[in-house]
Amino acid sequence: MRNQDDKTRIATRMTETIEKFQQEAEIKTFDLKHRKTIAKNMGKYRxxxxxxxxxxxxxxxxxxxxxxxxxxxxxxxxxxxxxxxxxxxxxxxxxxxxxxxxxxxxxxxxxxxxxxxxxxxxxxxxxxxxxxxxxxxxxxxxxxxxxxxxxxxxxxxxxxxxxxxxxxxxxxxxxxxxxxxxxxxxxxxxxxxxxxxxxxxxxxxxxxxxxxxxxxxxxxxxxxxxxxxxxxxxxxxxxxxxxxxxxxxxxxxxxxxxxxxxxxxxxxxxxxxxxxxxxxxxxxxxxxxxxxxxxxxxxxxxxxxxxGRSKLLADPEKRQALNCIRCGACLNACPVYKNIGGHTYQTVYSGPIGSVISPQYLGLEQYKHLSYASSLCGGCSSVCPVRIDIHNILLLNRKQSVEENLGSTREKLGFQLWKKAMLNRKLMNIGGSRLKQWVLELLFKNSWSKRRKEPILAPQSFNEMWKKRKR
Ligand code: SF4
CATH class of the missing domain: 3.40.50.10420 (NagB/RpiA/CoA transferase-like)
Known part of the structure; x- marks a missing residue:
């Protein structure tokens, strides 16, 4: 049983690891010299x-x-x-x-x-x-x-x-x-x-x-x-x-x-x-x-x-990750790896296979975020010479982290509110599109919208259009 001090320590370490990963990922993604070097070397590899x-x-x-x-x-x-x-x-x-x-x-x-x-x-x-x-x-x-x-x-x-x-x-x-x-x-x-x-x-x-x-x-x-x-x-x-x-x-x-x-x-x-x-x-x-x-x-x-390998072997759904022969092909195929680079992962094994095994070897609590550092495009699985279903194991890691209640309080609260709203039509309709647009902009201000155009909601929701049509 973990005492409160242990829990606090783990939570702090987890937050630090995630924050460091996010900061480094952002720096590397916009580092044009890094991008140029990697693009050149990956081009030769291909x-x-x-x-x-x-x-x-x-x-x-x-x-x-x-x-x-x-x-x-x-x-x-x-x-x-x-x-x-x-x-x-x-x-x-x-x-x-x-x-x-x-x-x-x-x-x-x-x-x-x-x-x-x-x-x-x-x-x-x-x-x-x-x-x-x-x-x-x-x-x-x-x-x-x-x-x-x-x-x-x-x-x-x-x-x-x-x-x-x-x-x-x-x-x-x-x-x-x-x-x-x-x-x-x-x-x-x-x-x-x-x-x-x-x-x-x-x-x-x-x-x-x-x-x-x-x-x-x-x-x-x-x-x-x-x-x-x-x-x-x-x-x-x-x-x-x-x-x-x-x-x-x-x-x-x-x-x-x-x-x-x-x-x-x-x-x-x-x-x-x-x-x-x-x-x-x-x-x-x-x-x-x-x-x-x-x-x-x-x-x-x-x-x-x-x-940590025996522990992974005992998991029938994820044990195929042990088949890896460390060829590195999944790293080279990964759009996330190519942008954020190997050091950002802060783990020995980086890229898609690293995101699968590092949380299993080092602890899901601290490294679960790596399983989210994927577009799930499946490029990794398609090049793997031993056919490891890498992107699906990433999903399984995510599932495990939810089942073990490892999400941050902010994330959990966000999903609870979203679920409440999605199950309640009246709540969804409050304030109309303008309020929803405002909430969306507020939510995405420091993430998505920092570098991209913010998502624009349609002036009328489907529900409103449907009601009109029925009338
Ligand atoms: S492509 Fe397959 S074998 Fe190669 S490093 Fe990735 S998971 Fe391992």
């Missing part, structure tokens, strides 16, 4: 995806197969996780089951202590963002070094990833050049090639110095006990191969039943994510370095992260 789709004779069939396989994996997740663990540990891998972020961080902290780690190289991992790993390491005097170029850029800028696939999508090449000039003393207006070479030189040294490498995992493969990692820069391979210890932090929902399924999921992920036929580097790890092998880590840990 062209690539159109080209990548040519590899499919029947993309819809591939989507249906992927949806079926992921749903099967989720419905049998307990069985697959046990099978996966048994295979992985048989090859000398170590498994940590983390119920939440604290447990995952505790396990990572213990590994760092044993390894006496001072430097950690990381390849792109949204699960590490989810548990705020970098902050945790920094607090303990350990340097977390991002090796994915996009992640490296946002880390240099002191920002969070803007997009789940392309973390620095919001920055133009001029922005990156200026950032490198400021932070690393590079030439002003250096070309992308020069900047990449500089980043590469810095990273190469870090790989050889780091005691631990941390990656995520795109898929857990049940029948071989493998972790599949997909990337374009080769940085994840170096992160896994150079340090003596490799930790893969993977959400339990990343499970697929068999190695046979990889040939379906890898191209789907690549095409929807970046428009490639297949991503450049695809690696499957089944444990630490074996005796006959020449490289790889001496120790390999996989942290299986729950952190």
């Amino acid at each position: 062209q690539s995806v159109a080209a990548g789709m040519n590899q499919y004779t029947d993309h819809e069939l591939a989507r249906s197969r992927a949806s079926y396989l992921k749903s099967t994996a989720m419905l049998n997740l307990d069985k697959y996780l046990m099978e996966w663990e048994q295979k992985f540990t048989a090859k000398g891998g170590r498994v940590v089951w983390a119920g939440n972020a604290e447990e995952a961080l505790f396990a990572i902290g213990a590994i760092m202590k044993t390894a006496n780690a001072r430097l950690v190289v990381k390849s792109k991992s949204m699960t590490s963002e989810e548990i705020h790993l970098n902050e945790f390491l920094e607090e303990r005097g350990i340097e977390p070094f991002e090796t994915d170029l996009g992640e490296y850029i946002v880390q240099l800028a002191g920002q969070k990833p803007y997009h789940i696939v392309t973390p620095a999508m919001h920055m133009s090449k001029e922005d990156v050049s200026a950032l490198f000039h400021k932070e690393l003393g590079t030439e002003e207006n250096a070309s992308p090639e020069e900047l990449t070479m500089i980043a590469r030189r810095i990273m190469r040294e870090k790989y050889t110095e780091a005691e631990v490498g941390i990656t995520g995992g795109n898929f857990l493969i049940a029948d071989i006990g493998g972790v599949a990692v997909t990337e374009n820069e080769g940085n994840a391979r170096l992160t896994m191969a150079f340090p003596k210890i490799h930790i893969a932090l993977v959400g339990i929902e990343k499970m697929i039943p068999s190695i046979q399924d990889v040939d379906l999921f890898w191209p789907l992920l690549a095409t929807s994510g970046t428009g490639q036929q297949v991503t450049v580097y695809n690696t499957i790890l089944t444990g630490p370095r074996q005796e006959e092998e020449v490289d790889g880590p001496e120790e390999m840990y996989v942290i299986l992260l729950d952190n």
Whole structure:
């Protein structure tokens, strides 16, 4: 049972989160530079995806197969996780089951202590963002070094990833050049090639110095006990191969039943994510370095992260959200995301899928507003390679928030008044159109009408016209 203080605290936090979201959304929407950069990058993405789709004779069939396989994996997740663990540990891998972020961080902290780690190289991992790993390491005097170029850029800028696939999508090449000039003393207006070479030189040294490498995992493969990692820069391979210890932090929902399924999921992920036929580097790890092998880590840990996923799995209507393979296509298709940008969501997972899962993982009370940040156009669902019915789950989130009585007092009062008026013809007719127009203008003054023409009511209501006609 929550006491009054708890309730007040939650209500305050909720209001602050919503207000911040609304303010940032408004600023970003009218930020023309942001709009231009995103439009350019999204335009390139669309062209690539159109080209990548040519590899499919029947993309819809591939989507249906992927949806079926992921749903099967989720419905049998307990069985697959046990099978996966048994295979992985048989090859000398170590498994940590983390119920939440604290447990995952505790396990990572213990590994760092044993390894006496001072430097950690990381390849792109949204699960590490989810548990705020970098902050945790920094607090303990350990340097977390991002090796994915996009992640490296946002880390240099002191920002969070803007997009789940392309973390620095919001920055133009001029922005990156200026950032490198400021932070690393590079030439002003250096070309992308020069900047990449500089980043590469810095990273190469870090790989050889780091005691631990941390990656995520795109898929857990049940029948071989493998972790599949997909990337374009080769940085994840170096992160896994150079340090003596490799930790893969993977959400339990990343499970697929068999190695046979990889040939379906890898191209789907690549095409929807970046428009490639297949991503450049695809690696499957089944444990630490074996005796006959020449490289790889001496120790390999996989942290299986729950952190709200089991709760979502228990919900028959919304569990399909766990099928997500994090391709980012729904973000790129979303008119809201394109306007307000990734940082406005203030959550690790942004865009349509973020609006579905963040309220479920982080709490509906504080994040329910994200489910309303959608035009419900269905663009997200139509591009999802695993056919998640994203826009309908957004509606289900909204329904849940009403059922749990989480609406603001203002909203509830508004609907009560509206209902009263709608059920009472006499009340509706009071004052005629002029009064109604006045009320409407008052209500929409600080929202809709701030940037648009206010709604104009017809001079006569249908009811009035009907009465006249009957006469
Ligand atoms: S919900 Fe679908 S489209 Fe969006 S990131 Fe996940 S897999 Fe991709």
